[in-house]
Amino acid sequence: MTMSAAETPVTTEQGPIGQTAERVVISVDAMGGDRGPAAVVAGLVLSAEKTPALAFILHGDETVLAPLLxxxxxxxxxxxxxxAPxxxxMEDKPSQVMRNGEGTSMWSCIExxxxxxxxxxVSCGNTGALMAISMIRLRRLPGVTRPAIACLWPSRNPGGFNVMLDVGADVKAEPEDLLQFATMGASYARNGLNLKRPRVGLLNVGTEENKGRPELKQAFEQMPAVAAVGDFDFVGFVEGGDxxxxxxxxxxxxxFNGNIALKTGEGTAKLISDFMREALSSSLLSKLGALLAMGSLRRLQKRIDPRRVNGGVFLGLNGTVVKSHGSADATGVSAAIGLAFDLAKSGFNERLAARVASAGRAGQDALGGTVDSAAAGNGEAK
Incomplete structure (x- = not known):
């Protein structure tokens, strides 16, 4: 990999890993999105204007990017x-990228x-390829068997969002994976949504304890011990409506189920938006009503705009990766960068690693019927 002749250092004084005394540095893949590098650069501009403490390493073809910058x-x-030449x-298979990924903007971004x-x-690129490269270069946190992708879901909670995982890193999950997902999701909610003690539920076909597949029932039985160490409340089984x-x-x-739920939610939101647009433009009276309600409609649009909650977080790796939607525009890219900045400032990944280690011990003890009180005393992790 070569450096651009026009490259300027982000800062001079180095602070903690990935940060400086003045700025937080975010690594951005400029070439992976459907809208091209212009949308990514525009997202950087929005982020830079809003957050003076941000700096970037931008990866991609310098002949394309230098004029944009x-x-x-x-x-x-x-x-x-x-x-990165x-x-x-989006058509590349993860197995191909694992073998031939060096030299790509995505590889350079993770590097x-x-x-x-x-x-x-942060990358808008191929999800499977991004996870494959992240797994190869960053590796899993000790004790993590399967990384997960967490997304933010609009909700009735005061903060406006819930966290759901996994939404597509792997199609299956064993009981121990679900326990780790709970720990990682609670840590994300604590650091990303500022929830002191998150409430965690297992998605099932009903709330009754006797329902669901064997792996769900086993995770249900072991979850209270993990919750005690992970500092979250386990509310039991929840359904799709929850x-x-x-x-x-x-x-x-x-x-598997998380990705279907996510895509169904996105499709339903778009359908409702289209229906509202048709209804509000169907007649002169409807258009007049829409004009009178313009302020309320704009607030509603802003609240449900998926671009403003753009960014799935890869959890369980030795490093934080935010996957932006492939079709993200400048607003969407900026939202993903904003999420990356918040997680970086919170020291999220270090706290997550501590939680996973402690919860792993609790899960093992739950199988033997006891909980390690020493593990439960870990007050440093958030």
């Missing part, structure tokens, strides 16, 4: 351009986190 003075001195496409140059990586409710803060499921 030159148009935005706000990025001068805050964006390091790292040349190739890009991972910056591994090298400690940046705290969090995902946007105020009954729970974190919904735990396998990647």
């Amino acid at each position: 030159a148009k935005h003075p706000v990025l001068a001195g805050r964006c390091t351009l790292r040349h 190739r890009a991972v496409t 910056s986190v591994k090298a400690g140059e940046a705290t969090v990586a 995902i946007p409710s105020d009954r729970v803060d974190v919904i735990v499921t396998d990647g």
Whole structure:
């Protein structure tokens, strides 16, 4: 990999890993999104204007990116351009990328986190390829058997969102995986949504204890011991209707069901939006009503706009990775960068590692009928 001739250092004084004394550094893949690098650079501009403490390492073809960056003075001195001659496409298979990924912007983006140059990586690219590269370069946290992808779901809770995982890292999950997902999801809710003691539920076909597959029942039995160490409240089984409710803060499921729920929710939200647009423009009276209600409609649109909650977080790796939606525009990219910044500032991954280690011991003890009181005393992790 080569450095751009126009490259300028992000800062001079190094602080903690991936940060400086003045700024938090985010590594961004510029080439993976459906809208191209222009949308990614525009997202950087929005983020830089809102958050002076942000700096970036931008990965991609310098012949494309250098002219785009030159148009935005706000990025001068805050964006390091790292040349990567190739890009991972949406059609590329993860197995191919694992073998031939070096030289791509996505690989370079993750490499910056591994090298400690940046705290969090952000990419709009191929989800499977991004997870494969992240697994290869960052590796799993000790004790984690399967990483998970966590998303934010609009809800009735005061903060406006719930956390759901896994939403697509793997199609299956064993009982121990579900226990780890609960721990990781609670840590994400605590650091990302500022919830002191998150409420965690297991997604099932009913709330009765006798319902569900064997792995769900086993996880249900062991969850209280893990909850005591993970510092969260286990509310038991929850159903699909509870995902946007105020009954729970974190919904735990396998990647197959989580991804179906996520895509169904996105499709339903778009359908309702289309129906509302048709209804409000169907007649002169409807248009007049829409004009009178314009302020309320704009607030509603802002609240349910998926671009503003864009960003699935890869949990369980030795580094934080935020997966932006492939079709994200500048607003969506900026939202993903904002989430990355919040997680970096909270020291999220270090706290997550401590929680996973303690909860892992609790899960093992639960099988033997006891809980390790020493593990429960870990007051440092959040």
